[in-house]
Amino acid sequence: MDAFRTLLVLGLVFMFNVSGAQPEQPYKYKGDGIDEVDVPYVPTPDDVVHAMLTRANAGPGDIHYDLGSGDGRIVVSALRDFNVERAVGIDLDPARIKEANENARQAGVADRATFYEADLFEFDFHEATVLTLYLLPEINVKLRPRILNELAPGTRVVSHAFSMGEWEADVIDTVGGRNIYYWVVPAKVAGEWQWAMNGTEYRATIAQNFQRLSGDMIASGAQVPLQYGVVRGDMVSFETRARDTNGQTQTMLFEGTVNGNTMNGVVIIDGKSTDVTARRTN
Ligand SMILES: C[S@@+](CC[C@H](N)C(=O)[O-])C[C@H]1O[C@@H](n2cnc3c(N)ncnc32)[C@H](O)[C@@H]1O
Structure with a gap:
């Protein structure tokens, strides 16, 4: 069991009391530069980052967003290895934003990378053509209506480790024992x-x-x-x-x-x- 899964299981244990009733407040985790975040910081391994962006077919002309961007590694890879036009990372933790800016600078992509210290639930990400996530299952499900209603049809969405409830993935890849879920935002045709x-x-x-x-x-x-x-x-x-x-x-x-x-x-x-x-x- 990797560290993130251990934290996840612990989180779930905290979230449900013995009788199984759900507390009113969602579980919060400790950040490094902030008291509370919705998801703990665990970085995505480089081979998984590469596989996520490959599956999304990220490339020139794309605008990439990583919600909960951590040290910025997916944003940096999208710019440096896949040559997307622009990439944006959003993280609530100022310690992560500082690291991400430094990593983008060292990788020589700082001119096309922007990191915002912000809550992903309040941030407008509608311009994304490629969206990456490494959050938690319930956070993905909470984001789902915004992904379906605010992003243009055809936007590619990739999630490391976690699915999105009833919206089945179009493709699931496994890299180094980790699942990568992939969806294409569907147009509304009903x-x-x-x-x-x-x-x-x-x-x-x-x-x-x-x-x-x-x-x-x-x-x-x-x-x-x-x-x-x-x-x-x-x-x-x-x-x-x-x-x-x-x-x-x-x-x-x-x-x-x-x-x-x-x-x-x-x-x-x-x-x-x-x-x-x-x-x-x-
Ligand atoms: C599991 S890490 C993923 C980091 C990075 N995306 C990666 O895959 O390497 C989740 C990140 O989400 C951030 N986070 C948690 N709750 C957030 C929120 N409400 N808004 C923005 N960022 C948040 C955490 O600070 C953490 O850096």
Whole structure:
């Protein structure tokens, strides 16, 4: 069990009393330059830092944020090893901010690194295109609505060691025995969509559960369920199976890119692809 997990387990023991009731105040940890932080300081090993930024495909043009940035190692690596445009670290502990600034200076990336002594729950990080986290499961879950609602669809999120509750990771890597969770922020695609193809009107009702889509489609009066529905960033895909006029089962694959209330894409039937534009009507 590594040091962080030990601290985590101890924290959980403190959080729940013998009867299992949850205290009103979340558990706080001692910082080095501040009395209370929400997560103890434990650095991410370098190979895990590298794997996180590789999984996120961090690179030129990206704006990277590390929430709870510690000694700044992920910010420094994003700038020095992955050449992101800018990187921002946020930490509540002034001792960590001092270290992080010194590490960025020594790595020669201080001109593109900014460290803020601030509470990550109050900081505006909406401009991030790559977001890294090494926090705690309950902190990830608390951040989840902000990640889903404030970050642009397509933003890549990577968490060392901890998942994000019901929002399943798109990919989980294991490096040196540690899990790395990866998500792409999904666009919001729930609602009623309509399109026309070869003279037929199609209507799909899409329900969304994070990156998973379900619902049904109506064409020529017949209703069929949507299958394998996924939204990854702004890219949407689903399949339907319906009987054609000859009674044969036909698979229809929809692949499109959503932009607000419009989805441009293709419908593929029997290997034949037709361009379609779907519009959200509700
Ligand atoms: C587990 S460490 C991760 C450090 C770094 N991201 C890494 O992976 O090496 C968590 C960091 O979060 C900081 N922290 C804890 N609560 C915070 C809060 N509410 N706002 C900002 N930073 C916080 C701690 O001071 C600590 O440096």
